[in-house]
Amino acid sequence: MARRAPNTALARLLVESGLNETQLARQVNRLAHEAGVATRYGQPSVSQWLSGTVPRAVARPLVAEVLARRLGRPVTPAELGFANPRTALPVSPTSYGRTVEELVDLVRSDMDPSRRGVISAGLYSVAQTIPGWPDIVGRMESVQTGYAHRIGMADVQAVSEMTERLSELDDRFGGQHARPMAAAFMANTVAPFLRADGPEEVRRAMLSAASFLCYLTGWMAVDEGLNGLAQRYYVKGLELAGASGDHLTYCHILRGMSVQAVDLGHGRSAARLADAAAAASPIATPRMRAFLAGQQAHSHAVEGDRRAALRNIAEAEAALDRADSQLNTFGGYNASTLAYHVAQVRYGTGDVPGSVQSLRLHFRLRDSTDSRRSRLRFGAMMAERQLEMGHLEAACASWHRVLDEYPDVHSGRVDERVARMGRLLGPFRSNRTARALGDRARELTA
Structure with a gap:
């Protein structure tokens, strides 16, 4: 030393x-x-x-x-005096070639059983440097290809369609099944495409498609509880979105990073990311505005900023009332999602009964676009809050509905909710209903 x-x-x-x-x-x-x-x-x-x-x-x-x-703010090793600015290597968030090579290394490590444990243990960091849109937009620095293959729009379409199929598998079965396939597809197919020659329009479209696949793979890693790994995929997605000039995907990834942060309890970081996504959004359609404002509201509620949370949730409600198109929100933001965000704002501001009421509304409004995994996660969340209110019988009924589908969903976040159920039921073992629920959960998780 x-x-x-x-x-x-x-x-x-x-x-x-x-x-x-x-x-x-x-x-x-x-x-x-x-x-x-x-x-x-x-x-x-x-x-x-x-x-x-x-x-x-x-x-x-x-x-x-x-x-x-x-x-509650980023702190870097250099700011701590742990790096010598005269000898530290310059870090440029704008090098497209560097981004591709780092992505290749990431997915290969993700696929390598000998290294998977190391990268999976990576720490989620609130100090992660997030590249700003002006710093990365449109940068298309050359990358050595070494491939004779020349890509076309058909290749871009193949990547986009495969990403859709992976997303469907993730929604239905959880990230533990789908993410290994996503990483393999990125390493074996998408990475060579990113190094290949092609018209600039096609290369930008491929970068955009790869950016969204990075986001999806990061989302799956979050579902497995691999939050540090997810963060690395998200940052690569941001850089690729900037290289392609895809402002919409850039904002969408920022919002996804805010969702990750708020679920981990980092309210201030979540609010910073959600506000950055809203500020950078190039498309002011009402549904997109609701999509971003709802996440802002949830983040500010967890942060403890009641005024900002109520302002943002009112903005989301007003924007969704004006919305008439599902375009430009990657699947849309609907009434059930808004009800979920209202539930989170109510809970964050101390209104537990109101939160349960809004979660019930969420379940009444759900449709085929809502994933089975979210139904289990939000159902368990409602049970926890019912128990917090002292409604043990209602909480047990909600948890039983979660266990009905639990064996078919392989999700780290759902596993965590079921494990938490066991801990919360501990003080109620003398109650027949709670004891039966706990016994059923142990059988399913054995």
């Missing part, structure tokens, strides 16, 4: 965070465990860092992430 002058940058951020040296060390160890890394830092380690000793490479992003989560 190299020695430096006292690290005033780290000291300043430590004071800003309100953590002492022992607390920082403990949180770094806790975060390392979350990422599947073994560390045993204590107060002396932090004292050494403050004196100028640079921690091991594996620890630097962990320290940055602890402080980022504490402060």
Whole structure:
């Protein structure tokens, strides 16, 4: 480890965070465990860092992430004084060739059983750098092809149609089945297409198709609970969307990243991403506006900004009332989705009964475009909130409906909800209805 002058940058951020040296060390160890890394830092380690000793490479992003989560904003290792600006390699978010090569490495690692455990353990970071649209739009730097193949619009259409089929499998069975197929398709078919020659119009269309496939693969990784991996796919999707000039997909991915953040409880980061998606949106159709405003409302509710949440949900309701087309929202934003967002805003602002009421409305309004996985997730969510209200019998009935379909859906997020059900039912084992439900769940998950 190299020695430096006292690290005033780290000291300043430590004071800003309100953590002492022992607390920082403990949180770094806790975060390392979350990422599947073994560390045993204590107060002396932090004292050494403050004196100028640079921690091991594996620890630097962990320290940055602890402080980022504490402060509610991105914090980079360089900001902590852990990088030498004179020797650090420049990072350009605009290199199309670099983006393709990094995507190839990502999907090959995802497919490699010997490396899958490493990349799956990657940490979700609120400090992740998100490339802005002006920085990446339309950049088409050359990439060495080495392929004789020349792509056409038929190849683009093949990628788009395959992505649709993968999305249908994901909706029906969950990401645990569909994501390995998506990664293999990207590595074996899409990556060579991205390196191939072709007219500029075709290459841009292929970049756009690949961007949305990256988003879908990231969404599947979220469903498996592989949040760090998902984040990497999302960022590659943003870069490809910028390279192709596909502003709509760029905004859609930002919104998806906000959904991931809010589900993990990072309200401030989720709000930042949702607001960025809304601000960058080039298409102001009413349904698209509702699509973005609903996610803003949910994020601000989790963040604790009641005024912004209520303002955004009212905007989503008004926009959906004006909507007359499903175009430009990647499947649309409908009344059932709005009811779900209203439920989340109500819950985030302390109205638990109102949240359950809105979830019931959501289920009455659902149609064939809504996935089976979301039906199970939201059904379990409603049961948890019914239990929070003290309605044990109603909660058990809702959970039984979830278990009816549970064996057919392979989803990490649904698994997590069912596991949580078991923990929540623990205090009610003396109740016959709760005991029967718990016994049924154990049989299904054995």
